[in-house]
Amino acid sequence: MKKILEGRVAIVTGAGRGIGRAHALELAAQGAAVVVNDFGVSLAGEGDGETPADSVVAEIEAAGGRAVANGADVADFDQAEAMVRQAIDTFGGLDVLVNNAGFVRDRMLVNTSEEEWDAVVRVHLKGHFAPLRHAGAYWRAEAKEGRQRAARVINTSSGAGLQGSIGQTTYSAAKAGIAGMTLVAAAEMSRYGVTVNAIAPVARTRMTEGAFDTSAMPDPADNSPVVAWLASEEAGDVTGRVIEIEGGKVTVENGWTHGPAEDLGRRWETAEVGTRLRALIEQAPAPEKVYGS
Structure with missing residues (x-):
């Protein structure tokens, strides 16, 4: 059987x-050479002295693949x-x-500290932006030199970012930002041969085990x-x-789309907003429930 990523990096x-880890192993099994990145931190983003990337590289190499930590x-x-x-x-x-890459520091909104907000938004949102920014600059330069690559970006959002999740205001905000970043990057980078998509994975991991009953959740792989x-x-x-994956179920998310509208052709008066806006809301589908509500 042909490996669909043969010769790709x-x-x-x-x-x-x-x-x-599951992604790295699958990409390598499909023929890709893989840079296995891991900062080696705990679930809360604190240094734990471990070097799990080396173990994943060893697994890939033992299976005949190519990888570097x-x-x-x-x-x-x-x-x-x-x-x-x-x-x-x-x-x-x-x-x-x-x-x-990412970690969680779950708190109800009114209990979230500034440090927790900054740390979670930094690792998820900036942690997506920085690699994408530099990879994108490389692909743009390659395209301008006549060496356009069939480049692919797969970001990681979450159902928490798409529908919201009680106790995860910061994580939800960061993951929603990643979905928005994905849409803009896809539009901007198409001229260089780059596609940009996101997944919203559901799996039993360190991040979910502390927050939910994970006994019935799918495997990361x-x-x-x-x-x-x-x-x-x-x-x-x-x-x-943005594609949600839950075991054997794959869902293409619709995201924000324009719904019912009314154009008065003039500035709205405050006194008429309630009646008119309620009429529009009645025409719109009800939002999906926030996880945990």
């Missing part, structure tokens, strides 16, 4: 454990640039970026075949999509 961030903090702009450069210098280029296909040259016509 990928970076997977947060690939030392859980969903990221990377310990960058993906939200550090310079370290993210060096990670992209490592892929290029080690394997001769870069074709795929899978942004997956259930998400990875979709990522591998999105990373392939075959997927060049799919971009700007």
Whole structure:
């Protein structure tokens, strides 16, 4: 059977454990050379002294694949640039970026500290932006030199970012931001041959075990075949999509779309807003319930 990623080079961030590890193993099994990034932190983002990326690299190499470990903090702009450069210098280029790294510090909104907000938004939102910024600059330069690559970006959003999740205001906001970033990046980068999509994975991981009953949740590896296909040259016509994956169920999310509207052709008067806006809301579908509500 042909390996759909043969000859391609990928970076997977947060690939030392859980969903990221499964992605790295699947991409390698499909023929990609993989930069396995992991900063080696606890569930809350604190340093734990472990080097799980090395173990994943060893697994890939034992199976006959090619991989190299990377310990960058993906939200550090310079370290993210060096990670992209490592892929290029080690394997001769870069074709795929899978942004997956993140951690949680769950709190109800009124109990969330400024430090917790900053840390979670930094790792998820800036941790997606920084690698994407540097990979995108490389792909733009390649395209301008007549070497356009069939480049692919797969970001990681969440149902928490799409529908919201009680006790996860910060995480939900960051994941919603990633969905928005995906849409804009897909539009901006298409001229360079780059597709940008996001997944919203459902899986039993360190991040979910403390927050939910995970006994019936799917395995992390259930998400990875979709990522591998999105990373392939075959997927060049799919971009700007957010895809939720729950075991064997795959859902293409609709996201924000324009709903019922009324144009008065003039400025609205405050006194008429209530009646008219309620009429529009009655015509619109009810929003999906926030997780945990």
